[in-house]
Amino acid sequence: MRYQYYALFVPAEEGGYSIFFPDLPGAYSCGDDLDTGIWMAQDCLQGYLEVSLDYGDNIPPPSSKEEVEKRVVEDPFYAEGLEPGWFVVPVEVEVFDKSCREEETKKRMFGKHYAFYGLFVPKKDDEVEWVEISFPDLDLDNGCWDDVESRMEGAQKELAFWLRFRLTKGIEIPSPSPKEEIERIAKEGFVELVEVDV
Numbered sequence: 001m002r003y004q005y006y007a008l009f010v011p012a013e014e015g016g017y018s019i020f021f022p023d024l025p026g027a028y029s030c031g032d033d034l035d036t037g038i039w040m041a042q043d044c045l046q047g048y049l050e051v052s053l054d055y056g057d058n059i060p061p062p063s064s065k066e067e068v069e070k071r072v073v074e075d076p077f078y079a080e081g082l083e084p085g086w087f088v089v090p091v092e093v094e095v096f097d098k099s100c101r102e103e104e105t106k107k108r109m110f111g112k113h114y115a116f117y118g119l120f121v122p123k124k125d126d127e128v129e130w131v132e133i134s135f136p137d138l139d140l141d142n143g144c145w146d147d148v149e150s151r152m153e154g155a156q157k158e159l160a161f162w163l164r165f166r167l168t169k170g171i172e173i174p175s176p177s178p179k180e181e182i183e184r185i186a187k188e189g190f191v192e193l194v195e196v197d198v
Contacts (some may be wrong), residue, residue, distance in 0.1 A: 001094070001095060001096070002092060002093070002094050002095075003045070003049055003059075003062070003092065003093055003094075003095055004062060004090050004091065004092040005021050005023050005024060005045060005062045005090075005091055006021070006022070006023070006062070006063065006064075006065055006068040006088045006089065006090055006091070007019055007020065007021055007041045007045070007088065007089055007090075007091045008020045008021070008022055008068070008072055008078065008086065008087075008088050009034075009037060009041075009086060009087055009088070009089065010078075010081065010082060010083055010086045011083045011084070011085045011086065012030065012083075013083075015032065016030060016031050016032040016033060016036070016037065017030060017031050017033075017034070017037045018030050019031060019037055019040060019041050019044065020078065021041075021044070021045060021048070021091075022063070022068050022071050022072060022075070022078065023060050023061075023062055023063050023068070024045075024048055024059075024060065026048070027044055027045065027048040028044070029041060029043070029044040038089070038091070041089075041091045042091055042092075042093055043165060043168070043169075044165075045091050045093050046093040046095055047161050047164050047165050047168075048161065049093070049095045050095055050164065051157055051160050051161050051164070053095065054160070055153070055156075055157060065088060065090070068088050069088055072086070072088070112197070112198060113195065113196075113197050114159070114163055114173070114195065114196055114197075114198060115176060115193055115194070115195040116135050116137050116138060116159060116176045116193075116194055117135070117136075117137070117176065117177065117179050117182040117191050117192065117193055117194070118133055118134065118135050118155045118159070118191070118192055118193075118194040119133070119134045119135070119136060119182060119186050119189050119190075119191055120132070120133060120148070120151050120155070120189050120190055120191075120192060121134075121188050121189030122148050122189065129147060129148075130144050130145060130146055130147065131144065131145050131147065131148045131151045131154075132144050132189075133145060133151065133154055133155045133158055135158075135159065135162070135194075136177070136182055136185060136186075137174055137175075137176055137177050137182070138159075138162060138174065140158065140159075140162050152192070152194065155192075155194045156194060156195075156196050159194050159196050160196045160198055163196065163198045164198055167198065179191055179193070
């Protein structure tokens, strides 16, 4: 099935672009230049949709260009960090459900079981509670989830997305550290094993 969503490109101070999909919370990427940014946006969108479909999440319908542009300037999340020269572009990808991806999975040498220790840090701000999720072995430290009770679901989604992206690009996956090593470097929170099949 083909999907098209508008991506927000915001010039970054250090050069290149920060990339967001306002319709899809948590879908963001970056690119050193416009061509790389388009490619990264496509990869981000495809990975996000594949993981969402695999977990049975509801995928919101795409907004029009005008709706996205209006949201960008009105939503403080985007408006406060907007740099001059931002723009939105349509990004289109073809996504198949998990069963239809089996052959492609074999070609990519996926179909493996992965287990990494995640660090979970409960947070609270103005009566709003959530949990930060990081994987020290993977330099993945920007995940979050709504509550501690369902933290494992959020951690699995973050891990699956990270692994699928790197496997697709042929990037080597590091070996997991023992739990004691992760606990040694953790300053707060607790450590749990997160397992996914990718």
